[in-house]
Amino acid sequence: MSTNAQTKTEARTMTGAEIVLQALKDNGVEVIFGYPGGAVLPLYDAIFQQNAIRHILVRHEQAAVHAAEGYARSTGKVGVVLVTSGPGATNAVTGLVDALMDSIPVICLTGQVPTHLIGNDAFQEADTTGITRPATKHNYLVKDITKLAGTVHEAFYVAKSGRPGPVVIDLPKDILIGKGPYTEAPQTEHRSYRPQTEPDPAQIKAAVALLKGAKRPVLYSGGGVINAGPEASRLLTEFVRATGMPCTNTLMGLGAFPASDPHFLGMLGMHGTYEANLAMHGCDVMLNIGARFDDRVTGRLNAFSPNSKKIHADIDPSSINKNVKVDVSIVGDAGAVLRALLECWQADAQPQDRTALAEWWRQIDAWRATNCLQYRQASSIIKPQHAVKRLYEITREMGRDTFITTEVGQHQMWAAQYFGFEKPNRWMTSGGLGTMGYGLPAAMGVQIAHPDALVIDIAGEASILMNIQEMGTLAQYRLPVKIFILNNEYMGMVRQWQELLHGSRYSESYSAALPDFVKLAESFHARGLRVTRAEDLDAGIREMLAIPGPVIADIAVAKDENCFPMIPSGAAHNEMILGAGQSGGVAGVTDEGKVLV
Amino acid sequence: MGVDQRRHPPSRLKNDPMSDPSYRNATIAVLVENEAGILARVVGLFSGRGYNIESLTVAPVDEARRLSRITIVTSGTDMVIEQIKAQLDRLVPVHKVSDLTLEGPHLARELMLIKVVGKGENRMEALRLADAFRARVVDATTESLVFEMTGAGDKLDAFIELMRPIGLAEVTRTGVVAIARGPRSLSGI
Ligand SMILES: Cc1ncc(C[n+]2csc(CCOP(=O)(O)OP(=O)(O)O)c2C)c(N)n1
Numbered sequence: 001m002s003t004n005a006q007t008k009t010e011a012r013t014m015t016g017a018e019i020v021l022q023a024l025k026d027n028g029v030e031v032i033f034g035y036p037g038g039a040v041l042p043l044y045d046a047i048f049q050q051n052a053i054r055h056i057l058v059r060h061e062q063a064a065v066h067a068a069e070g071y072a073r074s075t076g077k078v079g080v081v082l083v084t085s086g087p088g089a090t091n092a093v094t095g096l097v098d099a100l101m102d103s104i105p106v107i108c109l110t111g112q113v114p115t116h117l118i119g120n121d122a123f124q125e126a127d128t129t130g131i132t133r134p135a136t137k138h139n140y141l142v143k144d145i146t147k148l149a150g151t152v153h154e155a156f157y158v159a160k161s162g163r164p165g166p167v168v169i170d171l172p173k174d175i176l177i178g179k180g181p182y183t184e185a186p187q188t189e190h191r192s193y194r195p196q197t198e199p200d201p202a203q204i205k206a207a208v209a210l211l212k213g214a215k216r217p218v219l220y221s222g223g224g225v226i227n228a229g230p231e232a233s234r235l236l237t238e239f240v241r242a243t244g245m246p247c248t249n250t251l252m253g254l255g256a257f258p259a260s261d262p263h264f265l266g267m268l269g270m271h272g273t274y275e276a277n278l279a280m281h282g283c284d285v286m287l288n289i290g291a292r293f294d295d296r297v298t299g300r301l302n303a304f305s306p307n308s309k310k311i312h313a314d315i316d317p318s319s320i321n322k323n324v325k326v327d328v329s330i331v332g333d334a335g336a337v338l339r340a341l342l343e344c345w346q347a348d349a350q351p352q353d354r355t356a357l358a359e360w361w362r363q364i365d366a367w368r369a370t371n372c373l374q375y376r377q378a379s380s381i382i383k384p385q386h387a388v389k390r391l392y393e394i395t396r397e398m399g400r401d402t403f404i405t406t407e408v409g410q411h412q413m414w415a416a417q418y419f420g421f422e423k424p425n426r427w428m429t430s431g432g433l434g435t436m437g438y439g440l441p442a443a444m445g446v447q448i449a450h451p452d453a454l455v456i457d458i459a460g461e462a463s464i465l466m467n468i469q470e471m472g473t474l475a476q477y478r479l480p481v482k483i484f485i486l487n488n489e490y491m492g493m494v495r496q497w498q499e500l501l502h503g504s505r506y507s508e509s510y511s512a513a514l515p516d517f518v519k520l521a522e523s524f525h526a527r528g529l530r531v532t533r534a535e536d537l538d539a540g541i542r543e544m545l546a547i548p549g550p551v552i553a554d555i556a557v558a559k560d561e562n563c564f565p566m567i568p569s570g571a572a573h574n575e576m577i578l579g580a581g582q583s584g585g586v587a588g589v590t591d592e593g594k595v596l597v
Numbered sequence: 598m599g600v601d602q603r604r605h606p607p608s609r610l611k612n613d614p615m616s617d618p619s620y621r622n623a624t625i626a627v628l629v630e631n632e633a634g635i636l637a638r639v640v641g642l643f644s645g646r647g648y649n650i651e652s653l654t655v656a657p658v659d660e661a662r663r664l665s666r667i668t669i670v671t672s673g674t675d676m677v678i679e680q681i682k683a684q685l686d687r688l689v690p691v692h693k694v695s696d697l698t699l700e701g702p703h704l705a706r707e708l709m710l711i712k713v714v715g716k717g718e719n720r721m722e723a724l725r726l727a728d729a730f731r732a733r734v735v736d737a738t739t740e741s742l743v744f745e746m747t748g749a750g751d752k753l754d755a756f757i758e759l760m761r762p763i764g765l766a767e768v769t770r771t772g773v774v775a776i777a778r779g780p781r782s783l784s785g786i
Pocket residue numbers: 407408409410411412434435436437459460461462463464486488490491492493494
C-alpha cells in the first residue's frame with residue numbers, strides 16, 4: 001500500500017487510465033502482460049508516461065493470459081493482463097478459462113467501446129462481460145468513473161481470496177479518458193464475498209480422530225496447497241512426517257511435498273503411479289487437502305476408493321461433496337487447515353496404530369517394487385521418458401533453481417512422472433483445461449518474475465506451434481527460456497488413445513509438415529539444436545543449458561511410445577494398465593468409458 | 598419461467614437421478630446485490646451446470662441497500678441441491694442462500710393472470726369457479742374475463758385445468774415467491 005502523503009489527501013482527480021495504473025501500483029503490481037489496440041490507447045498512453053509498472057508486449061492475447069498465469073503461479077502474486085476490446089478480449093478467453101479451471105489469480109483489463117456505443121455493434125465491440133461470465137471467477141463492466149478505482153481494488157481482492165481465479169474488468173474508452181476521483185483500497189469487509197479461511201475445530205477433531213484410528217491412511221493433496229503459499233507446503237511436509245502416512249499429489253499439487261521424501265508415492269490419477277493409485281484404492285482413511293476429486297484422479301466414481309472414510313479440506317465449499325461423498329468436510333485455507341491438523345494431531349492423546357501403518361507401508365513397498373515408471377533405453381532411439389529423466393538429473397546436478405512449464409499431451413505426463421519437484425511454485429502446467437500452447441507463454445511469465453532462474457518448457461512438437469509466435473517476445477525481452485521439445489512427430493496423446501481405443505486408426509494425429517525447429521529458432525533470434533540419438537542426449541541437454549539466451553532443443557524421440565501407467569477412462573484405480581505388454585487389457589474399456597474424454 | 602427445462606445432462610442418464618430416493622424439489626431463496634448481470638450469472642450457472650429451473654423470480658427488496666431477492670424452484674438429489682446452494686453461494690454478489698424446503702415450513706405463492714374468452718353458460722361457469730377459487734375478476738368485456746389469482750402452484754394448476762374446456766385463452770404466471778414461516782428470516786433483511 002502506498003504511504004505517499006499525496007495519496008492520503010482526499011480523492012485526487014485523475015483520468016480513468018491514470019486511476020487504473022495507480023490502483024494497480026497500490027495493489028503491488030510490477031508487470032503487465034498485454035497487447036494494444038484502439039480501445040485501450042489511453043491506458044497505453046498512461047503506461048508510456050510512467051516507469052513503475054513494466055509492460056511486456058506479447059504476440060497474442062491468449063499468451064498474455066498464460067504469461068500472467070506463469071507469473072502468478074511462480075510468485076503467488078496476482079498476474080495482470082491488458083488487452084483491447086473485441087478480438088483482444090475474445091483471444092484472451094482461452095487463457096481466462098485456463099486460469100479459472102486451475103484457480104490462478106489473474107486480472108484481465110479489457111478495453112471496450114465507449115459507453116454510449118455499447119450494444120450498437122460498434123467496431124471491435126464484443127459483449128466481453130457476457131462472453132467471459134462463465135470464463136471468470138467474476139467480471140465487471142465499469143460505466144461510472146467514480147467506481148473505477150474501487151472496482152480495481154475489489155478485483156484484486158476477489159482474484160486472490162478464497163479459491164483464486166481470473167477477474168475481468170471491462171473498461172469503456174470514455175471511462176479511460178474521462179476524469180474522476182482516485183480512492184484507495186477500502187479497509188472494510190467486502191459486502192457479500194467473504195470466504196471462510198479458518199477451519200471449524202470440530203471438523204479438525206473429527207478428522208484427527210479418523211486419522212489416528214486409521215490402519216491404511218493416505219494423504220492426497222492438490223493445487224490448493226500450492227495456492228495457499230509456501231508455508232502450507234511446509235506444513236504439509238511436517239504433517240506427513242509427523243503422521244508417517246503416505247502422500248500423493250495431483251498434477252496441480254506437485255512440488256507441495258518433496259519428491260525425494262520416502263513418504264512420497266508420486267502423482268496419482270490417470271497417469272499416476274501404481275503405488276499411488278493402489279494406495280488410494282486400498283486405503284481405509286483418505287485425507288484430501290486442496291484437491292477436488294477430479295475425474296482424472298478418481299477414475300470410475302462408483303469404484304473409487306470403495307472402503308475408505310474420506311476427509312476433504314477445501315477453501316471452496318462447492319468442491320466438497322461434488323463428485324465424491326465425504327465423511328468429514330473441512331472448509332478453510334489449506335495452510336490454516338494443515339496447521340490446525342498438526343496441532344490437533346500433537347495434542348490428541350489417542351495413540352496411532354503404528355503396527356498397522358508399518359504393515360500398510362510393507363504393502364505399499366510391494367506395489368512400489370513393480371517399478372511402474374521403468375522403461376528400457378536400449379537403442380539409439382531416444383525414449384521420451386529418458387529425455388525428461390536426464391533433463392531432470394542434469395539440472396539437479398547443476399543445482400540451479402529450476403522452473404518447469406509444459407504444453408499438453410504425453411510429454412506433459414512424462415514431465416510430471418519423471419521430473420521431481422522439491423519445492424512448490426516450480427511446476428506450471430495446464431491441468432484443468434489442458435490447453436496446448438500454455439507452456440511457452442507461461443514460461444515467459446515465470447522468467448519475467450525470476451530473471452536468473454532456469455525456466456524450461458517441456459513441449460510437444462504439436463503444442464509448441466500453438467503459441468510459437470511468442471518466440472518474438474522471448475527475443476524482445478531476452479528471456480532465456482529453454483524449450484525442450486519431445487518431438488515424436490505425433491499428437492502423441494491423441495495417437496495413444498487412437499491406438500488403445502480406436503483400433504490404431506491414426507486419424508489426423510500425425511504432425512505432418514513440421515517446421516525446421518532449428519531454423520525457426522534462428523529466425524526468432526534464438527538458438528536451435530536438434531538431438532536424434534540417445535548417445536548425444538546428455539551433450540544436447542548440456543549445450544542447451546549452457547546457452548545464455550532462449551533455445552529450442554528439438555529432441556527426436558521414439559514415435560510410438562505410450563504413456564503408462566494408465567487408468568483408461570471409466571476404469572477403476574485397480575484396473576490400471578501398467579505397460580505396453582499389458583495393453584491388451586484395454587479391452588476392458590466399456591462403451592460407457594469411451595464416451596469419457 | 599422457461600429458462601431451462603433441461604433435466605440432468607445426458608451423461609448422467611444411466612443412473613437416472615430421479616430414481617434416487619433423495620431426489621426432491623427445493624425452493625431456494627437467494628439474497629443478492631442488485632446489480633447488472635446478476636440474473637445472467639445465476640441463470641448461466643444453472644444452464645452451464647445442467648441444473649433444473651422449475652421457476653425463477655427476482656425483484657429488488659431493499660432499494661436503499663441495493664438488495665434483490667431471487668426465488669428459485671429446482672429439483673435434484675440431495676447432493677445436487679447441496680451443490681446448487683454452494684455454487685450460488687460462491688458467486689461474488691451473492692449475500693445469502695437459503696434452502697427454504699430444508700430449513701422448515703415455508704409459504705410459497707404465485708400470482709397468475711388468466712384470460713377466458715366466451716359467452717353464455719361458459720362465462721357463468723367461469724365466474725362461479727373463480728368465486729370458489731377466490732380468483733378476482735380484474736378485467737371484463739362481454740366476451741372475455743381476466744382473473745387474478747394468488748396461491749400455491751398446484752391450486753393455480755387446478756384452476757387452469759377447470760378453465761380449459763370453457764374458453765381458456767391465455768395464462769401468465771409469475772413463478773414462485775417464498776418465505777419461511779415463523780420468526781426466522783434471511784439475515785440482512
Ligand atoms: C488447444 C487444444 N486443442 C486440442 C487438444 C487435444 N489434445 C490433447 S493432447 C494433444 C496432442 C499434443 O501433441 P504434442 O504437443 O505433440 O504432445 P505429445 O502428446 O506428442 O507429447 C491434443 C491434440 C488440447 N489439449 N488443446
